[in-house]
Amino acid sequence: MIEFVLSIVVFLAAHVLPRKLALRERLIPVIGRPAYMVLYSGLSLGLLVWIISAAARGPYIELWSFAVWQAWVPIAVMPVASILFFAGSLVPNPLSVGFRKGDANRIPSALGVLSRHPILWAFGLWALSHIPPNGDLISVLLFGSFAFFALMGSFGFDKRMQRLMGREAWLSAVSGAGAVPFIRVRGLKTASVLIGGSLGLIIYMGFMHGAHLWLIGADPVALVR
Structure with a gap:
């Protein structure tokens, strides 16, 4: 469960901090928009895979x-x-x-x-x-x-x-x-x-x-x- 919660937190942080810290505006002029989109999409996909795999390893606690x-x-x-x-x-x-x-x-x-x-x-x-x-x-x-x-x-x-x-x-x-x-x-x-x-x-x-x-x-x- 700890790994799952951590993966969610990291995923959300990876999508909030770039805007809060203006990382997007700083990186695009340096590496270009296509390269930025490829890198960011790859990071998002990797984190999503981590979330799903962590969820699969977590305990099953039925709510309904x-x-x-x-x-x-x-x-x-x-x-x-x-x-x-x-x-x-x-x-x-x-x-x-x-x-x-x-x-x-x-x-x-x-x-x-x-x-x-x-x-x-x-x-x-x-x-x-x-x-x-x-x-x-x-x-x-x-x-x-x-x-x-x-x-x-x-x-x-x-x-x-x-x-x-x-x-x-x-x-x-x-x-x-x-x-x-x-x-x-x-x-x-x-x-x-x-x-x-x-x-x-x-x-x-x-x-x-x-x-x-x-x-x-x-x-x-x-x-x-």
């Missing part, structure tokens, strides 16, 4: 017993999370976590549909939806920590962008990019949303038809039969 309805929660929520993640990855997003930053003064209309934090929303929905069918202490701490990280990340990015852009400029920018996904529908026909959303649904179906069992060791479809 399993019921079939609990397995339906991630099955119902994950299509939305998948669309948000993959579509959000394709849309330039200078306001939050993203693979394409873009210009803060030119917010794509698609971003208004997805929300200004589509990847964080995807991460949070994934984490929250996996709590009900995993009623043991380590799973609740694992998914709860990730959900908290996503929630605090959205507030953190909003505060950071207000500081960098100025409050008036930030308010003007976010007027076209809401906090809640899919509130605005005018950008639904943009290529990024259609392609990313389709890819997200394909990946979701792959997980439902064997990929989840192969990668995670649990078959979500078998749980609801």
Whole structure:
């Protein structure tokens, strides 16, 4: 249990301290944005592997017993999370976590549909939806920590962008990019949303038809039969 808690703390610190200490702003001019993204993604992936392996070695302490309805929660929520993640990855997003930053003064209309934090929303929905069918202490701490990280990340990015852009400029920018996904529908026909959303649904179906069992060791479809 100590190793698991430590892995969570290190993971959260690795995603909070670079912003607090402005390490990102210092390193990107030196090594370039692509190199920084590769290194940071590698670090995040390595820490995530550590968390999962530490969780697997931890003790099983049941908090509630399993019921079939609990397995339906991630099955119902994950299509939305998948669309948000993959579509959000394709849309330039200078306001939050993203693979394409873009210009803060030119917010794509698609971003208004997805929300200004589509990847964080995807991460949070994934984490929250996996709590009900995993009623043991380590799973609740694992998914709860990730959900908290996503929630605090959205507030953190909003505060950071207000500081960098100025409050008036930030308010003007976010007027076209809401906090809640899919509130605005005018950008639904943009290529990024259609392609990313389709890819997200394909990946979701792959997980439902064997990929989840192969990668995670649990078959979500078998749980609801």
